[in-house]
Amino acid sequence: MERTSRIEGFYKLGMAERLRIVKEFGGLTDQEAMALAGFGGMDPSIPDKMVENAVGSFQLPLGIATNFQINGKDYLVPMAIEEPSVIAAASNAAKMARGKGGFHTSSTAPIMIGQIQLTNVKDPSRVKHVLLERKNDILSLANQQDPMLVKLGGGAKDLEVRVIHTMKGHNVVVHLLVDVRDAMGANAVNTMAEAVAPLVEEISGGKVYLRILSNLASHRLSRARALWSKEAIGGESVVDGVIEAYLFAEADPYRCATHNKGIMNGIDSVVVATGNDWRAIEAGAHAYAARSGLYKPLTTFEKTPEGDLAGTIELPMAVGLVGGATKVHPTARACVKLLGVKTAQELGEVAAAVGLAQNFAALRALATEGIQKGHMTLHARNIVASVGCPPELIDEATKIIIAEKKIRMDRAQEVVEELKRERGIT
Numbered sequence: 001m002e003r004t005s006r007i008e009g010f011y012k013l014g015m016a017e018r019l020r021i022v023k024e025f026g027g028l029t030d031q032e033a034m035a036l037a038g039f040g041g042m043d044p045s046i047p048d049k050m051v052e053n054a055v056g057s058f059q060l061p062l063g064i065a066t067n068f069q070i071n072g073k074d075y076l077v078p079m080a081i082e083e084p085s086v087i088a089a090a091s092n093a094a095k096m097a098r099g100k101g102g103f104h105t106s107s108t109a110p111i112m113i114g115q116i117q118l119t120n121v122k123d124p125s126r127v128k129h130v131l132l133e134r135k136n137d138i139l140s141l142a143n144q145q146d147p148m149l150v151k152l153g154g155g156a157k158d159l160e161v162r163v164i165h166t167m168k169g170h171n172v173v174v175h176l177l178v179d180v181r182d183a184m185g186a187n188a189v190n191t192m193a194e195a196v197a198p199l200v201e202e203i204s205g206g207k208v209y210l211r212i213l214s215n216l217a218s219h220r221l222s223r224a225r226a227l228w229s230k231e232a233i234g235g236e237s238v239v240d241g242v243i244e245a246y247l248f249a250e251a252d253p254y255r256c257a258t259h260n261k262g263i264m265n266g267i268d269s270v271v272v273a274t275g276n277d278w279r280a281i282e283a284g285a286h287a288y289a290a291r292s293g294l295y296k297p298l299t300t301f302e303k304t305p306e307g308d309l310a311g312t313i314e315l316p317m318a319v320g321l322v323g324g325a326t327k328v329h330p331t332a333r334a335c336v337k338l339l340g341v342k343t344a345q346e347l348g349e350v351a352a353a354v355g356l357a358q359n360f361a362a363l364r365a366l367a368t369e370g371i372q373k374g375h376m377t378l379h380a381r382n383i384v385a386s387v388g389c390p391p392e393l394i395d396e397a398t399k400i401i402i403a404e405k406k407i408r409m410d411r412a413q414e415v416v417e418e419l420k421r422e423r424g425i426t
């Protein structure tokens, strides 16, 4: 039977019941389910192997976005994030996209860039050509560093040479284009860049300084698109509202930063849940957004001839499935298993789809009722929970402080105490 991520009322269930459903969907073992639940996740010895001066580990809430259909396949998407509303918004956006077939995605090959900074070059244009003539020698030396990657079909594939202008004059910047397959790729690329630097110096007569990966992974892109029918999202005025919101971001960097932040709410949550380097993804996303010299949205929104809303997203996506925390961290491993992604490209495409969903949800809310209503409901729940409310009273206490418009700790405390007294709960 086809698995469906369309789970009616998932949010209303208790955590244990949600976990049971997720475990079944992902075919997880008891241990993997416990890792998702936050128990038996990180063995106390793991942090010590991952970072220096370790004293413990830090947990974030982990939620599951439902309703995602991507290229005809259903996904339950793990999202690690401290901010309320994000997971509900993504799930809701994905639900509204299902009517028109959900998300469709594509990506480029997983090509990362290793940069070699060459200085002290008097004749940069000639040196650029000479380096390009020696491309095969440079690539072959790079590939000797990682026979395993080459065996898997990856490795250094091409060379780009750019001349840039610094305040001290020219630099010739060599880009090693490395297919890193299912790795994030930083280690493979940095090793290759360091290994070929002496040859680059020998060929050019210049002096190399930096040899390091670029996080502007412009050759490693993930894309997603979706259609939201006007009926599903509240009518043509909502379609128009989302487009107005998008055009605002297109025209104004102050709005655009927030627009792209909303996208990254979704993407980072998936990246963190799968143990990937979210700083790399953030750096790549914002640099890509500014690649024209102007800071622009990572998404687009248009009206189709039928009056529906068409959304797209494209951004660099340097995520991996092998190496790093993804393989070491038990919760990250369980999240990857739940997603059922087989390649880093597939993971990147899921993250892109979540980013698009997240952005659509934010723009729809902002262009209609505003985001505070939804936010405040969740915020009220958090406040009630934070004053030690017994689980069976949380809904009721939340409703009361919302109705009173007193979403504050002191009032939550009073309401919880009153309800406990009424019910004889000590």
Ligand code: MEV
Residues within 6 Å of the ligand: 083, 258, 259, 260, 261, 262, 263, 265, 362, 363, 366, 371
């Ligand atoms: C909040 O984390 C994200 C939003 O501000 C995004 C946006 O404004 O598009 C709601």
